[in-house]
Amino acid sequence: MKRILVTRPMPDRVLEEARRHFDVEIRDDNTPLKPGQMRGALALYDGILPTLGDMFQADVFTEAENSRCRILANFGVGYNHIDVAAARAMGIAVSNTPGAVTDATADIAMTLMLMTARRAGEGERLVRAGKWPGWNPTQMLGLHVSGKTVGIIGMGRIGQAIAKRCHFGFGMSVVYHNRSAKPLDFDARQLGSIEEVAATADILVVAVPGGAETRHLINAEVFAAMRPTAHFINIARGDVVDEAALIAALQEGGIAGAGLDVYEREPIVPDALKAMENVALLPHLGTAALEVREAMGLMAVENLRAFFAGETPPNLVN
Numbered sequence: 001m002k003r004i005l006v007t008r009p010m011p012d013r014v015l016e017e018a019r020r021h022f023d024v025e026i027r028d029d030n031t032p033l034k035p036g037q038m039r040g041a042l043a044l045y046d047g048i049l050p051t052l053g054d055m056f057q058a059d060v061f062t063e064a065e066n067s068r069c070r071i072l073a074n075f076g077v078g079y080n081h082i083d084v085a086a087a088r089a090m091g092i093a094v095s096n097t098p099g100a101v102t103d104a105t106a107d108i109a110m111t112l113m114l115m116t117a118r119r120a121g122e123g124e125r126l127v128r129a130g131k132w133p134g135w136n137p138t139q140m141l142g143l144h145v146s147g148k149t150v151g152i153i154g155m156g157r158i159g160q161a162i163a164k165r166c167h168f169g170f171g172m173s174v175v176y177h178n179r180s181a182k183p184l185d186f187d188a189r190q191l192g193s194i195e196e197v198a199a200t201a202d203i204l205v206v207a208v209p210g211g212a213e214t215r216h217l218i219n220a221e222v223f224a225a226m227r228p229t230a231h232f233i234n235i236a237r238g239d240v241v242d243e244a245a246l247i248a249a250l251q252e253g254g255i256a257g258a259g260l261d262v263y264e265r266e267p268i269v270p271d272a273l274k275a276m277e278n279v280a281l282l283p284h285l286g287t288a289a290l291e292v293r294e295a296m297g298l299m300a301v302e303n304l305r306a307f308f309a310g311e312t313p314p315n316l317v318n
């Protein structure tokens with residue numbers, strides 16, 4: 001039986017399924033693997049089921065003397081923590097879990113949109129602090145979301161799921177930017193540049209993959225293009241956004257608010273963001289629902305099973 005390392009405790013269903021196929025070791029530690037542990041794991045296991053935070057960067061592969069490991073079956077759609085080219089150079093396959101994460105992540109985008117536009121986080125803090133003076137006609141007026149324009153940067157699976165929620169659920173107009181043309185089965189307008197989308201949107205949402213190619217794609221120029229009344233939402237990856245530029249835009253009143261599920265240096269969230277009432281901050285909750293995490297895990301296990309059965313894993317990325 002192939003030896004597999006699962007790098008974090010996982011829902012029971014995932015572990016049961018993994019154990020049906022493999023000799024599984026589950027790391028009983030909820031912190032990311034350290035470089036030495038990653039090199040050790042590459043030498044000891046036939047396959048690894050890593051998660052966000054396990055930074056399989058180029059040096060981990062180049063410094064690994066030999067690798068018994070043949071596949072990293074990532075738990076999650078985003079795999080920017082894995083240097084896929086370096087893995088390939090060592091003959092290690094990488095797979096991910098698209099599809100399983102789409103709806104849950106889009107739901108969190110909607111949560112953040114409503115939290116920031118309708119000042120829900122701020123309102124909840126007010127109530128909990130015992131500072132609510134009672135209803136009045138002009139208290140805590142936010143941005144009316146229904147019927148507004150959402151701008152989406154990255155019209156992949158998650159971007160489309162967000163667009164549909166906005167369009168069909170909230171009657172919003174959708175404008176977007178995507179590297180390639182996307183055939184869509186709903187009304188949405190593709191604009192020529194990210195800045196154009198930023199300038200048109202009442203709410204701008206980023207839904208592109210992270211990594212070197214998209215690092216700081218959302219920067220000072222994009223925030224400058226946004227309207228002072230517009231809100232910014234990030235459910236993608238922290239490094240897609242120049243966090244310092246976002247903080248400056250918020251502090252200068254260049255934009256009205258932000259809703260964030262991801263950060264440049266997780267779990268570090270800048271104090272400047274925590275200090276602002278018009279910012280909603282979530283702890284990377286994108287896929288945090290039991291059935292979603294089960295589906296992600298089962299998908300990762302299926303990638304492992306297929307790989308070791310000599311089939312092409314359904315979600316191979318390299």
Ligand code: 8YV
Nearest residue numbers: 051052075076077078286287
């Ligand atoms: C996951 C995510 O929870 O799927 C992704 O890419 O961002 C998350 O919601 C995380 O990646 C788990 O490894």
